[in-house]
Amino acid sequence: MITLQLRSLDQANDFQAVRNIIMDCVDYAMIVNGEPPAQKDVTDFFTDTAPGKSQDDMLKLGIEENGDCIGIAEIAQNFPLNHTWHIGLLLLHSSWRRRGIGRYVIQKIEERARLASGTQLRIGVVQENTEALLFWEKLGFKEVNRIPERSFGIKKHTIIELARAIQ
Numbered sequence: 001m002i003t004l005q006l007r008s009l010d011q012a013n014d015f016q017a018v019r020n021i022i023m024d025c026v027d028y029a030m031i032v033n034g035e036p037p038a039q040k041d042v043t044d045f046f047t048d049t050a051p052g053k054s055q056d057d058m059l060k061l062g063i064e065e066n067g068d069c070i071g072i073a074e075i076a077q078n079f080p081l082n083h084t085w086h087i088g089l090l091l092l093h094s095s096w097r098r099r100g101i102g103r104y105v106i107q108k109i110e111e112r113a114r115l116a117s118g119t120q121l122r123i124g125v126v127q128e129n130t131e132a133l134l135f136w137e138k139l140g141f142k143e144v145n146r147i148p149e150r151s152f153g154i155k156k157h158t159i160i161e162l163a164r165a166i167q
Protein backbone atom coordinates (compact mmCIF):
# COMPACT_ATOMS: atom_id res chain seq x y z
CA MET A 1 0.00 0.00 0.00
CA ILE A 2 1.27 3.48 -0.82
CA THR A 3 1.31 5.79 2.22
CA LEU A 4 2.04 9.38 1.28
CA GLN A 5 2.85 12.39 3.39
CA LEU A 6 3.73 15.99 2.59
CA ARG A 7 6.41 17.54 4.79
CA SER A 8 8.11 20.94 4.84
CA LEU A 9 11.73 20.71 3.76
CA ASP A 10 14.75 22.71 4.86
CA GLN A 11 18.16 23.00 3.30
CA ALA A 12 20.11 21.91 6.39
CA ASN A 13 18.35 18.57 6.76
CA ASP A 14 16.91 17.73 3.37
CA PHE A 15 19.52 18.81 0.82
CA GLN A 16 20.44 15.25 -0.15
CA ALA A 17 16.82 14.10 -0.49
CA VAL A 18 16.03 17.02 -2.80
CA ARG A 19 19.27 16.45 -4.72
CA ASN A 20 18.23 12.83 -5.36
CA ILE A 21 14.96 13.92 -6.93
CA ILE A 22 16.37 16.77 -9.00
CA MET A 23 19.29 14.69 -10.28
CA ASP A 24 16.91 11.85 -11.24
CA CYS A 25 14.72 14.18 -13.30
CA VAL A 26 17.11 14.60 -16.22
CA ASP A 27 14.15 14.46 -18.63
CA TYR A 28 12.54 17.49 -16.98
CA ALA A 29 15.82 19.48 -16.88
CA MET A 30 16.48 18.76 -20.57
CA ILE A 31 13.00 19.95 -21.58
CA VAL A 32 13.18 23.12 -19.50
CA ASN A 33 16.86 24.12 -19.50
CA GLY A 34 18.31 22.07 -22.35
CA GLU A 35 21.01 20.80 -19.99
CA PRO A 36 21.18 18.17 -17.24
CA PRO A 37 20.38 19.08 -13.63
CA ALA A 38 23.18 20.67 -11.60
CA GLN A 39 23.96 21.23 -7.92
CA LYS A 40 22.81 24.85 -8.31
CA ASP A 41 19.28 23.65 -9.10
CA VAL A 42 19.18 22.02 -5.67
CA THR A 43 20.32 25.18 -3.88
CA ASP A 44 17.87 27.23 -5.96
CA PHE A 45 15.00 24.98 -4.90
CA PHE A 46 15.55 26.02 -1.28
CA THR A 47 16.40 29.68 -1.86
CA ASP A 48 14.15 30.74 -4.77
CA THR A 49 11.25 33.05 -4.06
CA ALA A 50 8.54 34.22 -6.45
CA PRO A 51 8.97 37.87 -7.56
CA GLY A 52 8.12 40.22 -4.69
CA LYS A 53 7.59 37.37 -2.20
CA SER A 54 9.68 36.37 0.83
CA GLN A 55 10.69 32.93 2.07
CA ASP A 56 7.75 33.11 4.50
CA ASP A 57 5.38 33.07 1.52
CA MET A 58 7.02 29.98 0.02
CA LEU A 59 6.26 26.32 0.76
CA LYS A 60 9.01 23.82 -0.06
CA LEU A 61 7.45 20.39 0.34
CA GLY A 62 8.73 16.85 0.20
CA ILE A 63 6.42 14.05 -0.94
CA GLU A 64 7.26 11.06 1.20
CA GLU A 65 6.37 7.42 0.84
CA ASN A 66 7.18 5.36 3.92
CA GLY A 67 9.64 8.04 5.01
CA ASP A 68 11.45 8.17 1.64
CA CYS A 69 11.33 11.36 -0.39
CA ILE A 70 9.88 10.50 -3.80
CA GLY A 71 9.10 14.00 -5.01
CA ILE A 72 9.21 17.71 -4.28
CA ALA A 73 6.90 20.68 -4.70
CA GLU A 74 7.30 24.42 -4.39
CA ILE A 75 4.41 26.82 -3.87
CA ALA A 76 4.18 30.60 -3.62
CA GLN A 77 1.24 31.61 -1.43
CA ASN A 78 -0.83 34.64 -2.43
CA PHE A 79 1.00 35.01 -5.74
CA PRO A 80 0.54 36.72 -8.12
CA LEU A 81 -2.61 37.88 -6.29
CA ASN A 82 -3.99 37.33 -2.82
CA HIS A 83 -5.78 33.98 -2.40
CA THR A 84 -3.93 32.40 -5.34
CA TRP A 85 -1.51 29.57 -4.63
CA HIS A 86 1.05 29.37 -7.41
CA ILE A 87 2.71 25.98 -7.86
CA GLY A 88 6.26 26.75 -8.97
CA LEU A 89 7.38 23.13 -9.22
CA LEU A 90 6.03 19.60 -8.90
CA LEU A 91 8.61 16.94 -9.56
CA LEU A 92 8.22 13.22 -8.93
CA HIS A 93 11.03 10.68 -9.09
CA SER A 94 10.74 8.96 -12.48
CA SER A 95 9.96 5.58 -10.89
CA TRP A 96 6.90 7.00 -9.07
CA ARG A 97 5.07 8.67 -11.94
CA ARG A 98 1.74 7.66 -13.47
CA ARG A 99 0.42 6.05 -10.25
CA GLY A 100 -1.94 8.79 -9.13
CA ILE A 101 0.58 10.49 -6.86
CA GLY A 102 0.56 13.82 -8.72
CA ARG A 103 -3.23 13.95 -8.48
CA TYR A 104 -3.07 13.11 -4.75
CA VAL A 105 -0.46 15.80 -4.07
CA ILE A 106 -2.55 18.48 -5.81
CA GLN A 107 -5.57 17.40 -3.76
CA LYS A 108 -3.52 17.80 -0.55
CA ILE A 109 -2.14 21.17 -1.66
CA GLU A 110 -5.68 22.29 -2.47
CA GLU A 111 -6.83 21.28 1.03
CA ARG A 112 -4.06 23.36 2.60
CA ALA A 113 -4.81 26.31 0.34
CA ARG A 114 -8.53 26.18 1.19
CA LEU A 115 -7.73 26.27 4.92
CA ALA A 116 -5.58 29.35 4.24
CA SER A 117 -8.44 31.10 2.37
CA GLY A 118 -7.04 30.25 -1.04
CA THR A 119 -9.50 30.41 -3.91
CA GLN A 120 -7.34 29.41 -6.87
CA LEU A 121 -4.44 27.12 -7.77
CA ARG A 122 -2.17 28.29 -10.56
CA ILE A 123 0.76 26.82 -12.45
CA GLY A 124 3.11 27.93 -15.23
CA VAL A 125 4.20 25.21 -17.67
CA VAL A 126 6.72 25.55 -20.48
CA GLN A 127 4.87 24.96 -23.73
CA GLU A 128 7.28 22.18 -24.70
CA ASN A 129 6.37 20.11 -21.62
CA THR A 130 3.42 18.53 -23.40
CA GLU A 131 3.13 15.60 -20.96
CA ALA A 132 2.84 17.95 -17.98
CA LEU A 133 0.19 19.98 -19.84
CA LEU A 134 -1.85 16.79 -20.29
CA PHE A 135 -1.55 16.12 -16.54
CA TRP A 136 -2.72 19.61 -15.53
CA GLU A 137 -5.56 19.57 -18.07
CA LYS A 138 -6.65 16.15 -16.79
CA LEU A 139 -6.89 17.69 -13.32
CA GLY A 140 -9.19 20.41 -14.64
CA PHE A 141 -6.70 23.25 -14.98
CA LYS A 142 -7.52 25.69 -17.80
CA GLU A 143 -5.25 28.10 -19.66
CA VAL A 144 -5.54 31.67 -18.33
CA ASN A 145 -2.47 33.38 -19.77
CA ARG A 146 0.59 33.00 -22.00
CA ILE A 147 3.92 34.60 -21.17
CA PRO A 148 5.97 35.24 -24.33
CA GLU A 149 9.41 33.73 -24.67
CA ARG A 150 11.89 33.96 -21.82
CA SER A 151 15.19 32.18 -21.20
CA PHE A 152 15.71 29.01 -19.16
CA GLY A 153 19.26 27.64 -19.19
CA ILE A 154 20.21 27.44 -22.86
CA LYS A 155 16.58 27.40 -24.06
CA LYS A 156 13.75 29.86 -24.57
CA HIS A 157 10.15 29.02 -23.76
CA THR A 158 6.65 30.38 -23.92
CA ILE A 159 4.98 29.76 -20.56
CA ILE A 160 1.40 28.60 -20.46
CA GLU A 161 -0.30 29.60 -17.22
CA LEU A 162 -3.19 27.41 -16.11
CA ALA A 163 -5.53 27.80 -13.16
CA ARG A 164 -8.26 25.90 -11.32
CA ALA A 165 -10.72 27.25 -8.79
CA ILE A 166 -10.45 25.73 -5.33
CA GLN A 167 -13.61 23.76 -4.67
Ligand SMILES: CC(C)(COP(=O)(O)OP(=O)(O)OC[C@H]1O[C@@H](n2cnc3c(N)ncnc32)[C@H](O)[C@@H]1OP(=O)(O)O)[C@@H](O)C(=O)NCCC(=O)NCCS
Residues within 6 Å of the ligand: 025, 028, 089, 090, 091, 092, 093, 096, 097, 098, 099, 100, 101, 102, 103, 104, 123, 124, 125, 126, 129, 131, 132, 134, 135, 136, 138, 139
Ligand atom coordinates in the same frame (compact mmCIF):
# COMPACT_ATOMS: atom_id res chain seq x y z
C1 LIG B 1 3.68 15.73 -14.13
C2 LIG B 1 3.68 14.83 -12.88
C3 LIG B 1 3.81 15.71 -11.64
C4 LIG B 1 2.34 14.07 -12.87
O1 LIG B 1 2.28 13.26 -11.72
P1 LIG B 1 1.84 11.72 -11.86
O2 LIG B 1 1.80 11.13 -10.51
O3 LIG B 1 2.72 11.07 -12.87
O4 LIG B 1 0.37 11.87 -12.46
P2 LIG B 1 -0.93 11.01 -12.02
O5 LIG B 1 -0.56 9.57 -12.10
O6 LIG B 1 -1.45 11.53 -10.72
O7 LIG B 1 -1.92 11.37 -13.21
C5 LIG B 1 -3.11 12.12 -13.05
C6 LIG B 1 -3.81 12.15 -14.37
O8 LIG B 1 -2.99 12.81 -15.35
C7 LIG B 1 -2.73 11.94 -16.45
N1 LIG B 1 -1.32 12.04 -16.81
C8 LIG B 1 -0.26 12.08 -15.97
N2 LIG B 1 0.88 12.12 -16.67
C9 LIG B 1 0.52 12.06 -17.96
C10 LIG B 1 1.27 12.03 -19.16
N3 LIG B 1 2.61 12.05 -19.15
N4 LIG B 1 0.61 11.94 -20.34
C11 LIG B 1 -0.75 11.89 -20.37
N5 LIG B 1 -1.53 11.92 -19.24
C12 LIG B 1 -0.88 12.00 -18.07
C13 LIG B 1 -2.97 10.53 -15.93
O9 LIG B 1 -3.37 9.66 -16.96
C14 LIG B 1 -4.04 10.74 -14.88
O10 LIG B 1 -5.32 10.72 -15.45
P3 LIG B 1 -6.39 9.59 -14.98
O11 LIG B 1 -6.46 9.72 -13.47
O12 LIG B 1 -7.64 9.96 -15.68
O13 LIG B 1 -5.79 8.29 -15.41
C15 LIG B 1 4.84 13.80 -12.92
O14 LIG B 1 4.67 12.94 -14.00
C16 LIG B 1 6.24 14.43 -13.01
O15 LIG B 1 6.86 14.69 -11.98
N6 LIG B 1 6.73 14.68 -14.24
C17 LIG B 1 8.05 15.25 -14.47
C18 LIG B 1 8.19 16.68 -13.98
C19 LIG B 1 7.16 17.63 -14.57
O16 LIG B 1 7.02 17.78 -15.78
N7 LIG B 1 6.45 18.30 -13.64
C20 LIG B 1 5.45 19.27 -13.98
C21 LIG B 1 6.06 20.61 -14.06
S1 LIG B 1 4.89 21.80 -14.62
